[in-house]
Amino acid sequence: MCGSIAAYKSLELVRLLKKDGADTKVILTKSALNFVTPLSCQTLSTHETYIDQFVLTAGIKHLSLADWADILVIAPATANIIGKAAAGIGDDLLSTTILSFRKPVLFVPAMDTGMWGNTIVQDNVSKLKAHGCLFIEPTSGTLASGKVGKGRFPYPALIRKKILSVTAGYNSLNHSRFLISGGRTEEDIDSVRVITNRSSGRMALELLYAVSCRDGVAKAVIGETNMTFPGEFDVTRARTADEMYGALKKEFRWCDCLIMAAAVGDYRPRTRSIRKIHAKTHTLSLTKNKDVVKTLVAKKKDKVIVGFSLEDKIDITRGKEKMKAKGLDMCVVNTAQGVGSTSANALILKKNGRSVRLGKVSKWELAHTILDECSELMRGHT
Numbered sequence: 001m002c003g004s005i006a007a008y009k010s011l012e013l014v015r016l017l018k019k020d021g022a023d024t025k026v027i028l029t030k031s032a033l034n035f036v037t038p039l040s041c042q043t044l045s046t047h048e049t050y051i052d053q054f055v056l057t058a059g060i061k062h063l064s065l066a067d068w069a070d071i072l073v074i075a076p077a078t079a080n081i082i083g084k085a086a087a088g089i090g091d092d093l094l095s096t097t098i099l100s101f102r103k104p105v106l107f108v109p110a111m112d113t114g115m116w117g118n119t120i121v122q123d124n125v126s127k128l129k130a131h132g133c134l135f136i137e138p139t140s141g142t143l144a145s146g147k148v149g150k151g152r153f154p155y156p157a158l159i160r161k162k163i164l165s166v167t168a169g170y171n172s173l174n175h176s177r178f179l180i181s182g183g184r185t186e187e188d189i190d191s192v193r194v195i196t197n198r199s200s201g202r203m204a205l206e207l208l209y210a211v212s213c214r215d216g217v218a219k220a221v222i223g224e225t226n227m228t229f230p231g232e233f234d235v236t237r238a239r240t241a242d243e244m245y246g247a248l249k250k251e252f253r254w255c256d257c258l259i260m261a262a263a264v265g266d267y268r269p270r271t272r273s274i275r276k277i278h279a280k281t282h283t284l285s286l287t288k289n290k291d292v293v294k295t296l297v298a299k300k301k302d303k304v305i306v307g308f309s310l311e312d313k314i315d316i317t318r319g320k321e322k323m324k325a326k327g328l329d330m331c332v333v334n335t336a337q338g339v340g341s342t343s344a345n346a347l348i349l350k351k352n353g354r355s356v357r358l359g360k361v362s363k364w365e366l367a368h369t370i371l372d373e374c375s376e377l378m379r380g381h382t
């Protein structure tokens, strides 16, 4: 952690990593001591906090720490440490550890927008990237100075996901553009009641995290959801099947790949009462909604289209039928058990007849497998 006002947010990152079972050691620069205390870092990481390079305890600290860790995360990274690292300077414990580190190095810059926009800082960032260092771009918003612009420290949950992606060794998506739908649609019965389903939106959220951690670009259209989508993501909200279709249609030209993780309602009430219904009994007559994905597929050109088929049990026959009927390139067959859960029982069917049997996996792992298969299809391999 460096001397930035965002250092306190990094304490949350240490906490999240600890919760994942990751072992985390914290190096603080001298400037960072003005913003967070060694005691906080020590308590959260359950390790000594490292500050001084020249100490009398056993071992050469910058070398032993560089050997010990699988990944070095500089969060927050100041303009100063970025400049020192780009120039190959090693004048304190953190900068010498960076120089000694032979595994992935991830910078998470946070600074005022003027500093971030400075061409010297940008040249240093480019130089470090050319040397293989990884970056999470700061986000835009209101900064500590009160100014609005780019420079904000990203959401700690996103940094955590990036660390998980890097350490798992997932490939880059090379700026491919993914349009992702998620959550559930709802349709009005009357002024207060709706028909809907139990989809949570978690699959779409994991896909958004996975795309952004692998250098892809994502836009999402999200219906009703139980999840919190961080402000960093480009999300359009849609409530009904018609709204979802309209929002997806608007962005469809932009994308290389559409992943339809949303549970779009098949039906809506034939009529909607503008007043609350008080009748003793009420018969609901339903009519079919537009088939969102099928309508979009008609304009697909060379885009890759991924659909989902959810049944009570894994149903390959139904998945194949759905893939054919809707013109999908890939279909994620999964079960009702996964609705609202962090895991799914899934199997991926591809147009060429190949299938990937996953069994029970976390939605995070499933998101990465879907993206791996999509990038294969986008590269023209079937």
Ligand SMILES: Cc1cc2nc3c(=O)[nH]c(=O)nc-3n(C[C@H](O)[C@H](O)[C@H](O)COP(=O)(O)O)c2cc1C
Residues within 6 Å of the ligand: 001, 002, 003, 004, 005, 006, 029, 030, 031, 032, 077, 078, 079, 080, 081, 110, 111, 112, 115
């Ligand atoms: C209140 C305050 C907030 C600061 N916030 C940042 C910041 O967010 N990003 C940054 O690059 N520098 C920031 N600085 C300047 C750094 O603290 C300064 O460049 C320092 O030398 C960085 O040292 P380090 O990189 O060794 O931690 C801030 C300074 C002050 C006084």
